[in-house]
Amino acid sequence: MNAATQPDISVKLAGLELKNPVMVASGTFGYGREYADLVDLNGLGAIMVKGILMEPWEGNRTPRMVEVRGGLINAIGLQNPGVEYFIKEELPFLRQYDVPVIVNVWGRTIDEYAQVCARLDSEPGVAALELNVSCPNVKHGGLAFGADPAMLAQVVKAARDVTKLPLIPKLSPQLFAIGEFAKVAEANGADAVSLTNTLPAMVIDVETRRPVLANKIGGLSGPAIHPVAVKLVRDAACAVKIPVIGMGGIENAADALEFIIAGASAVAVGTANFSEPQTALQVVDGIREYMQRHGFDSLAGLTGSLNME
Amino acid sequence: MNQEEAIIAGQCDRGGGYRELVLASPRIAATVRPGQFVHLRIPDLHGAVLRRPFSIYRAAGDNLHILYKNVGLGTTAMNRLEEGRQVSILGPLGNGFPLELNDRQPVLVAGGYGVAPLYYLAEKLREKGRLLVGGRTAQDILLIDEFTKLGWQVEVATDDGSSGRRGMVTVLLDELLDTAPAGRCVFYACGPDGMLKALAERALAHGLPAWLSLDKHMGCGGGACLACVTRIRTDDGSESWERVCKDGPVFAAREVVWE
Numbered sequence: 001m002n003a004a005t006q007p008d009i010s011v012k013l014a015g016l017e018l019k020n021p022v023m024v025a026s027g028t029f030g031y032g033r034e035y036a037d038l039v040d041l042n043g044l045g046a047i048m049v050k051g052i053l054m055e056p057w058e059g060n061r062t063p064r065m066v067e068v069r070g071g072l073i074n075a076i077g078l079q080n081p082g083v084e085y086f087i088k089e090e091l092p093f094l095r096q097y098d099v100p101v102i103v104n105v106w107g108r109t110i111d112e113y114a115q116v117c118a119r120l121d122s123e124p125g126v127a128a129l130e131l132n133v134s135c136p137n138v139k140h141g142g143l144a145f146g147a148d149p150a151m152l153a154q155v156v157k158a159a160r161d162v163t164k165l166p167l168i169p170k171l172s173p174q175l176f177a178i179g180e181f182a183k184v185a186e187a188n189g190a191d192a193v194s195l196t197n198t199l200p201a202m203v204i205d206v207e208t209r210r211p212v213l214a215n216k217i218g219g220l221s222g223p224a225i226h227p228v229a230v231k232l233v234r235d236a237a238c239a240v241k242i243p244v245i246g247m248g249g250i251e252n253a254a255d256a257l258e259f260i261i262a263g264a265s266a267v268a269v270g271t272a273n274f275s276e277p278q279t280a281l282q283v284v285d286g287i288r289e290y291m292q293r294h295g296f297d298s299l300a301g302l303t304g305s306l307n308m309e
Numbered sequence: 310m311n312q313e314e315a316i317i318a319g320q321c322d323r324g325g326g327y328r329e330l331v332l333a334s335p336r337i338a339a340t341v342r343p344g345q346f347v348h349l350r351i352p353d354l355h356g357a358v359l360r361r362p363f364s365i366y367r368a369a370g371d372n373l374h375i376l377y378k379n380v381g382l383g384t385t386a387m388n389r390l391e392e393g394r395q396v397s398i399l400g401p402l403g404n405g406f407p408l409e410l411n412d413r414q415p416v417l418v419a420g421g422y423g424v425a426p427l428y429y430l431a432e433k434l435r436e437k438g439r440l441l442v443g444g445r446t447a448q449d450i451l452l453i454d455e456f457t458k459l460g461w462q463v464e465v466a467t468d469d470g471s472s473g474r475r476g477m478v479t480v481l482l483d484e485l486l487d488t489a490p491a492g493r494c495v496f497y498a499c500g501p502d503g504m505l506k507a508l509a510e511r512a513l514a515h516g517l518p519a520w521l522s523l524d525k526h527m528g529c530g531g532g533a534c535l536a537c538v539t540r541i542r543t544d545d546g547s548e549s550w551e552r553v554c555k556d557g558p559v560f561a562a563r564e565v566v567w568e
Contacts, residue, residue, distance in 0.1 A: 030533035034555075037310045038399075038531075050535075058550060061568070065528050065536035069356040072528070076535045079550060222358045274529040275350055275360050276397075277312065 007291035008298045009284070011045070013243045013265050014166035014191035016100050016127055018045040020284045021299055022256065025247050025270035026051055026104035026130060026170070027076065031090040032097070038277045043284065045266060046100040048194075049090070051132050053106050054115050056082035061214035066203050071222025071249070072271060073201045075215035078106055078135060083119050091125050100127035102168065106135065110145070110158050118162040129165050131155060131190075134172035134197035136219045143200075146172050149184045160189030168245065171195040171236070173225065178232050179239030186240045194245035194268065195236055196229045222271040223249040230258045237263025237304060251279065253286020260287075263304040310399060310531060311336050317394040318372055320387075325448025326379045327422060330387065335371040337400040343408070343430035344499075344522055344559045347373065347400035348530035354386045360399065362527050362554070364499070366425035366452075367432070373398075376425040376451065402530050403558045406430050406497055406520055413495035413518070414438050416485065417461075418478060418508050420500020421449050426522060427499055428452050437461050441485070443478030443504065447471040479507045486515055496562075498522065509562035519562035525553040532556075540566035 011018040026048040032041055041047065059079025066073050081089070086103075094101050103126055107113035113131065120126050133146030133155055145151045152169065159167055169185040171178060173196035182193050198219025203212040211217070229248025237244045246259030247268040256267045272279040287299075296302050315334035323329050337347060348360040361383050367374035377384050390396065406426075415438035417427040424442055431440070439462040444450045450472050456463050464481045465473025474480055478500075485491055496519035498508050505521045512519035528534035532555030541551040541564045548566060551557065 028529075028533065030531075034529075034531050034533040038312050050533075059535065059538075062536075062538060063526055064538070065526060065534065067357065067359050070358070072358050074528075074534070074536065079535050079538070271358055274534055275358055277399075277531075 007288060007296055009288055009291065011266050011299055013245075014128060014168060016046070016166060018100060018266060020045045021260065021266035021287070022280045022283045023048055023102070023245070023266060023268040024273055024280050025268035026132070028270040028273045031086070032094050032101075033090065035273070035277050039281065041097045041099050043281050044099050045284075046102050046127065047094065048102045048104055048130055048268060049094075050080055051078045051104040051106045051135070052080050052083050052086050052116060053078065053108075054083055054112050054119070056080065056085065063213055064215070066212045066218070068203060068220070069224070071220050071224035073203060073213065073218035073220050074198070075213045075218035077215060083116050087119075087123055091123060095125040101125055102128045102130050104130045104132050104170070105159070106132040110154050113155050114158040114162050117159040117165070121163040121165060126165060128191070129159065129163065129167055130194055131159055131167060131169040132197075134170050136172070136198060136200040136217065143172055146181070147175065149181060152181060153184050153188045156185050156188040156190050166191040168192045168194050170197055172197050173199050173228055173232055173248070179235045182236040182240045182244070186242050190242060192243040192245055192265070193236060193240065194247060196225070196232055196248050199225050199228065221249065223251055225249050226255055226258075230262050233259050233264050234262040234306065250283065253283045253290060256283045256287060257290055260299070260303055261306050263306070265303050310402060312397065312399050313337050315373070315396050315398050317390050317392050317396060319392050320390065323376065323451060325446075327451060328377055328379065328388065329366075330375045330377060330390070332373045332375070332396065332398065333371050334373050334398060337398065338368045338371055338373050341365050341368050341373065341401040342405040343433050344405035344426050345401040345403045346558065347375075347398045348402055348527070350397040351383050351386050352390065352394065352396060354383055357383065359528060360530060362402070362530055364426035364522070366428050368429065376422050378422055399530055402554060404556070406522070406559050408433060408435075410434065410436055410495060412493075414493050416441065416494045416496050418482065418496055418498040418500070418504070420444065420478060420504040422451060423498075423500035423522070424452050425499075427497060428455060430497055431456060431459055431461055439464065441466075441478050441481040443467065443481070443500070445469065478504060479511075482508060482511060486511060491515065491517070496520065502567075506567050509565060509567075512562050520559050521562055521565060522558045523553050523560060523565070524558070527554050530554045540568060542566050
């Protein structure tokens, strides 16, 4: 490869054309607006916005977040203003930018997932839908749908029936056979899968012998879960033909490259956005630099290039 | 909101485990208003994934001044930051205190190092008034000389009576509310939730306005993560979660729903 030419880091994924493979993960970047002062949103591969329900949802009581070694545990409980507010108040802002918007969708019933998907189907500025079937912090919906293959099949199929938008089920890290779940998603019309969501976790205050979080349990994210997520992405990528979006504890380009080499077509930066909002843009630069250094012309050649010999 | 690579311009001991940190941060120092805060990424704090929020005690020229107490691993790591060290900060964050007094007399109510943002406020308010400050011991009472030099009347209460009156700051507050001029007061407060709640109840009972700076465990500091929410009641009686980092940290006493 000619050293003077820039490697092609664009990605075609689930019918989307991304300038680069680095997205920001749902729940860690609000609706884009929150970080628009600090981050060039047009430089992101895509924005996965905070999970949206049909109706406004209050979420959990506080405390909702606790920091642990190498990560944090959150139990926000999917607080969101509802799909109509999102369409009216948040989406127009995002439409000003040249960046695909992937809307994270959540329902308490299969019907609710389908309703939100149907409502967003024809909205200009929505590039794809990520189905949240893996949130550990809500009593109904979330992980309840993602931990059972028959339920997962129903959610994906119900969404598929009402929208032509690309569908990306987001899988939990606590599935024993993640490849099987990825296959279920694929067989029922998913265009890609994203993984992983947070890992169910708990912190106990030993003085009071009570859980620190009001919700008692939460989801662990951050560098602590990165190696777990890399292995799961590898398993999922081996099981399906649809693309895999890798996420879990990315703090730098090397973390992202592990996912890509393991088989991810794209990645998402999550928890790191909180401390370093520029992380995704830095990861883009780092991936480009790595590809130049290792002689890769295009990202496709790097995806799944793991050498297990 | 800006992100700035600030330079440590110095730090010194303020006694009782309190420290003052000075950061050269020209962009944020130029625009920060009283009651706003910065989110600081502490270097060398391995395993930490979050920044730490600090209110501003002074902003002068290029410099931001922060008062902090050694309470954990983060602040212990801050002790070791030497002059010239680069530190990433986000700011100014939050809404800050309203400066319009509407012909009222300002009364500042502080608990412990909650006095820090109130000093910056005292510098910027058009009228001088009085400061009621409480703490556990004399060592927890900070910035008294500075307030006096600024021309403010200072009253102190400590739990152990080692400085000022024995008891909580509410003792001073109740005395003030018994006097005639109290009817023209506006309160500005920063401190523990218990103190803020006690002030809020008294201010509401007397029909006096009070601005409270809340402290909640924060994640991102920019309104994205929804960790630091607090229950807020609007005038029509409906309640919602509002973000302390973005919609606050300053709320009117009548809005705050205490859990």
